Amino acid sequence: xxxxxxxxxxxxxxxxxxxxxxxxxxxxxxxxxxxxxxxxxxxxxxxxxxxxxxxxxxxxxxxxxxxxxxxxxxxxxxxxxxxxxxxxxxxxxxxxxxxxxxxxxxxxxxxxxxxxxxxxxxxxxxxxxxxxxxxxxxxxxxxxxxxxxxxxxxxxxxxxxxxxxxxxxxxxxxxxxxxxxxxxxxxxxxxxxxxxxxxxxxxxxxxxxxxxxxxxxxxxxxxxxxxxxxxxxxxxxxxxxxxxxxxxxxxxxxxxxxxxxxxxxxxxxxxxxxxxxxxxxxxxxxxxxxxxxxxxxxxxxxxxxxxxxxxxxxxxxxxxxxxxxxxxxxx
Amino acid sequence: xxxxxxxxxxxxxxxxxxxxxxxxxxxxxxxxxxxxxxxxxxxxxxxxxxxxxxxxxxxxxxxxxxxxxxxxxxxxxxxxxxxxxxxxxxxxxxxxxxxxxxxxxxxxxxxxxxxxxxxxxxxxxxxxxxxxxxxxxxxxxxxxxxxxxxxxxxxxxxxxxxxxxxxxxxxxxxxxxxxxxxxxxxxxxxxxxxxxxxxxxxxxxxxxxxxxxxxxxxxxxxxxxxxxxxxxxxxxxxxxxxxxxxxxxxxxxxxxxxxxxxxxxxxxxxxxxxxxxxxxxxxxxxxxxxxxxxxxxxxxxxxxxxxxxxxxxxxxxxxxxxxxxxxxxxx
Numbered sequence: 001x002x003x004x005x006x007x008x009x010x011x012x013x014x015x016x017x018x019x020x021x022x023x024x025x026x027x028x029x030x031x032x033x034x035x036x037x038x039x040x041x042x043x044x045x046x047x048x049x050x051x052x053x054x055x056x057x058x059x060x061x062x063x064x065x066x067x068x069x070x071x072x073x074x075x076x077x078x079x080x081x082x083x084x085x086x087x088x089x090x091x092x093x094x095x096x097x098x099x100x101x102x103x104x105x106x107x108x109x110x111x112x113x114x115x116x117x118x119x120x121x122x123x124x125x126x127x128x129x130x131x132x133x134x135x136x137x138x139x140x141x142x143x144x145x146x147x148x149x150x151x152x153x154x155x156x157x158x159x160x161x162x163x164x165x166x167x168x169x170x171x172x173x174x175x176x177x178x179x180x181x182x183x184x185x186x187x188x189x190x191x192x193x194x195x196x197x198x199x200x201x202x203x204x205x206x207x208x209x210x211x212x213x214x215x216x217x218x219x220x221x222x223x224x225x226x227x228x229x230x231x232x233x234x235x236x237x238x239x240x241x242x243x244x245x246x247x248x249x250x251x252x253x254x255x256x257x258x259x260x261x262x263x264x265x266x267x268x269x270x271x272x273x274x275x276x277x278x279x280x281x282x283x284x285x286x287x288x289x290x291x292x293x294x295x296x297x298x299x300x301x302x303x304x305x306x307x308x309x310x311x312x313x314x315x316x317x318x319x320x321x322x323x324x325x326x327x328x329x330x331x
Numbered sequence: 332x333x334x335x336x337x338x339x340x341x342x343x344x345x346x347x348x349x350x351x352x353x354x355x356x357x358x359x360x361x362x363x364x365x366x367x368x369x370x371x372x373x374x375x376x377x378x379x380x381x382x383x384x385x386x387x388x389x390x391x392x393x394x395x396x397x398x399x400x401x402x403x404x405x406x407x408x409x410x411x412x413x414x415x416x417x418x419x420x421x422x423x424x425x426x427x428x429x430x431x432x433x434x435x436x437x438x439x440x441x442x443x444x445x446x447x448x449x450x451x452x453x454x455x456x457x458x459x460x461x462x463x464x465x466x467x468x469x470x471x472x473x474x475x476x477x478x479x480x481x482x483x484x485x486x487x488x489x490x491x492x493x494x495x496x497x498x499x500x501x502x503x504x505x506x507x508x509x510x511x512x513x514x515x516x517x518x519x520x521x522x523x524x525x526x527x528x529x530x531x532x533x534x535x536x537x538x539x540x541x542x543x544x545x546x547x548x549x550x551x552x553x554x555x556x557x558x559x560x561x562x563x564x565x566x567x568x569x570x571x572x573x574x575x576x577x578x579x580x581x582x583x584x585x586x587x588x589x590x591x592x593x594x595x596x597x598x599x600x601x602x603x604x605x606x607x608x609x610x611x612x613x614x615x616x617x618x619x620x621x622x623x624x625x626x627x628x629x630x631x632x633x634x635x636x637x638x639x640x641x642x643x644x645x646x647x648x649x650x651x652x653x654x655x656x657x658x659x660x661x662x
Contacts, residue, residue: 009348010445017446018352019345087447089454091461095639102642114341114452114559115348116418116445119460123420124443129450130422130468134493135461160487162465228445308426311433 003075003101003108005094007087007115010228013047020113024052028078031059031071033085033094034172041229048083056083060173064097072101075108086117118293121227122165124234125295126308133157133298135165138198140191148205151214154296158213161300166202168193168292192290194283195223196246199239199294216240218326220297220319222309225288233288236312236319239296245286245314246279303331334406334432334439336425338418338446341559344378351444355383359409362390362402364416364425365503372560379414387414391504395428403432406439417448449624452558453496455565456626457639464488464629466496469529471522479536482545485627489544492631497533499524499623523621525614526554527577530570530625547571549657551628551650553640556619564619567643568650570627576617576645577610634662 004023009015016024024030030052032045041047048056057063059082064071074080088094089112101108123129134157136150150166157164171191179186199221206214216239223242225233235242248256256278260271297309306323313319323329335354340346347355355361361383363376372378379387388394390413395402405411419425420443432439454460465488467481481497488495502522510517530552537545547570554573556564566573579587587609591602628640637654644650654660 007447007451012350014350014353015348017340017346017348019343021349022345087451087454087460090451090459091454092457092459092633092635092639095457095635099639099642112455114447114454116338116447117451117460120338120418120421120445120448120451123418123422123445126423126426128421128423129418129448130466133464133488134491137461156491157464160465160491302423304423304426308423308430311430 001075001077001079001108003072003098003110004079004081004113005088005098005110006081006083006113007117008083008085009115010086010117010121011226012041012229013044013051015115015228017113017115020115021052023079023111023113024054024081024083026079027054027081029071029074030054030056030081030083031063032056032083033059033064064094068097068100071097072104072108075101076104076106087115087119088112089114090117090119116228118167118224118227118291119165121224122163122295124227124232125222125224125236126311127163127222127295127297127305128302131161131163131298131300131302131305133160133162133164135167137167138169138193138201140169140171140193140197141201146201146205148201148209151202151205151209151211154202155211155213158296158298160298162298164296164298166198166294166296168195168198168290168294170291193292194246194280194290195225195287195292195294196243196279196283198292199243202294202296203239203243214239214296216243217318218322220301220309220322220327222295222297222312223287224293224295226291227293231288234312235287235314236309237314237317238319238322241314241317242294246283248278248282297327299327301327301329303329332406332408332410332439334403334429334441335410335412335444336419336429336441337412337414337444338448339414339416340446341417341448341452342557343372343560344375344382346446346559348444348446351446354410354442354444355385355412355414357410358385358412360402360405361385361387361412361414362394363387363414364390364395395425399428399431402428403435403439406432407435418446418450419443420445421448421450447559449498449555449558449622450496452555453494453626455558455563456553456555456567457642458494458553458626458628458636459633462492462494462629462631462633462636464491464493464495466498468498469500469524469532471500471502471524471528472532477532477536479532479540482533482536482540482542485533486542486544489627489629491629493629495627495629497529497625497627499526499529499621499625501622524623525577525611525621526556526618526623526625527574527610527614529623530574533625533627534570534574545570545627547574548649549653551632551640551653551658553626553628553643554618555624555626557622558624562619565643566618566645567640568645568648569653572645572648573625577614579609579613628658630658632658632660634660
């Protein structure tokens with residue numbers, strides 16, 4: 001029998017291909033991988049079950065690592081479908097399961113059914129997929145830990161004129177340090193990095209490394225939000241312009257400060273939480289719900305790319321000016 | 332109404348997504364773009380028509396450039412579907428049509444439905460999409476014209492350790508110079524570059540530029556053939572090993588030479604044609620029918636990538652040895 005490894009595409013249950021759908025229908029057991037990918041719509045598992053008329057098993061990291069044997073055992077006697085949001089092989093995450101299947105005795109045939117992923121959706125920015133360098137992932141910084149090895153990779157791309165896709169961090173099924181130390185298995189609310197935080201970290205890393213290849217006013221970016229969904233939102237501009245979209249207006253800032261001052265009983269932690277919530281709300285207002293990704297535009301920008309990407313800039317943006325003066329894209 | 336720009340995916344009519352299929356069914360006119368993409372199965376248009384229960388209009392380059400107005404006119408009053416093999420926006424080829432639609436008065440809403448493309452299918456090589464640099468296209472060389480600016484781009488990728496996807500040239504609806512000079516509109520048989528010619532050109536360009544970053548015995552490659560189809564074939568090895576797979580054995584070479592010698596009446600042109608046909612036949616025997624693409628492996632090869640990619644090497648291949656000794660991939 002066959003182990004199908006099936007990409008679900010970008011946004012919802014209808015992004016599966018006809019071929020993938022047939023494979024699911026021919027499968028006795030259906031696993032939904034749920035640790036590298038985000039499920040874009042609420043109740044995604046139930047929506048899949050309704051579409052397929054079959055039950056779907058959630059496969060968390062523990063499941064896939066610990067129960068690979070049982071997944072493969074099933075595949076020895078009937079078809080098994082392993083569903084992955086996006087394309088199933090954009091990262092090497094699932095190669096272990098596939099290699100194990102092929103090395104079983106007797107070998108279990110594996111069939112990969114590809115689909116669109118964020119690495120395909122970058123085309124919607126107007127930039128050609130050909131002109132992208134390596135992709136980077138930007139992890140959440142904490143007070144104590146601010147890894148930034150990804151900056152060097154962005155620099156490598158920019159130095160040869162290439163665009164960079166920067167993926168934002170996702171924290172799902174994370175435990176708090178406190179719960180972990182007490183042995184309580186409880187997951188925190190999922191967190192998704194939004195465009196403003198992503199850009200802040202990029203700009204801050206560039207400043208602390210004195211990286212001359214990246215500057216908020218002279219580097220162009222394209223925010224790609226909820227790609228492939230009905231709420232898809234694409235915004236282009238200088239990195240600073242994108243940041244400013246989620247900054248409070250002077251009036252807002254004043255009102256918020258007044259609110260904080262009036263609330264004399266609030267602790268520092270409460271104030272901090274409130275500020276973070278406001279920032280998140282503004283970010284979502286500007287860019288929509290997660291997932292957010294950012295394209296950092298390279299110097300080899302072609303006029304056809306520029307024209308399309310510029311159509312996503314807000315009025316008053318310096319996109320075209322920077323493209324012309326800094327990027328040398330003049331035609 | 333809506334202009335749907337829909338990716339058809341990698342291989343056949345069942346690679347469209349459920350969402351794309353619904354969009355096609357809601358459309359009054361359906362165009363199939365047929366100048367940047369190859370149709371992997373014979374009678375593809377008819378197969379689409381049967382699946383859709385609707386007729387499909389072939390859109391050659393002339394159609395899309397000259398008849399953009401009429402395509403868009405249709406979209407003003409009813410849905411129009413514009414189908415593209417692979418993902419519709421991997422290149423900037425169709426951004427002009429999309430921009431025109433959005434700039435029409437009143438604007439025509441455009442909905443992009445993404446799908447897998449060869450840039451997604453690279454994951455099947457076992458290499459992570461994250462670690463790829465820019466993509467290059469390798470054009471057919473002729474006696475007179477051997478462009479090789481793509482070599483520098485491969486070098487840029489290799490110098491920072493990144494993998495390169497090299498796409499092979501496709502010549503469809505080409506006219507001969509003779510027909511063109513006589514004003515005869517007649518197309519030549521489509522030509523697709525196969526792995527041996529692709530690698531030969533890469534190696535030859537590297538040699539003539541004395542490029543030390545690429546060497547047939549010390550650079551690893553992964554041939555990706557007919558990705559996503561039932562005849563998908565993936566082969567890894569050193570570039571030289573991949574070349575050798577399509578070289579004649581000494582016995583074959585001898586027999587072929589004898590055959591040519593015996594045929595005293597053959598002209599030089601006939602002999603050349605015969606040799607080219609034999610080479611093509613051997614290439615297809617080793618790698619299957621087109622389309623072929625090649626991944627050139629970069630030094631930042633990760634052990635997980637290596638293990639998966641090595642599973643596609645023939646027995647006796649030096650893949651692991653080169654990965655260890657040249658690439659420094661030791662774990």
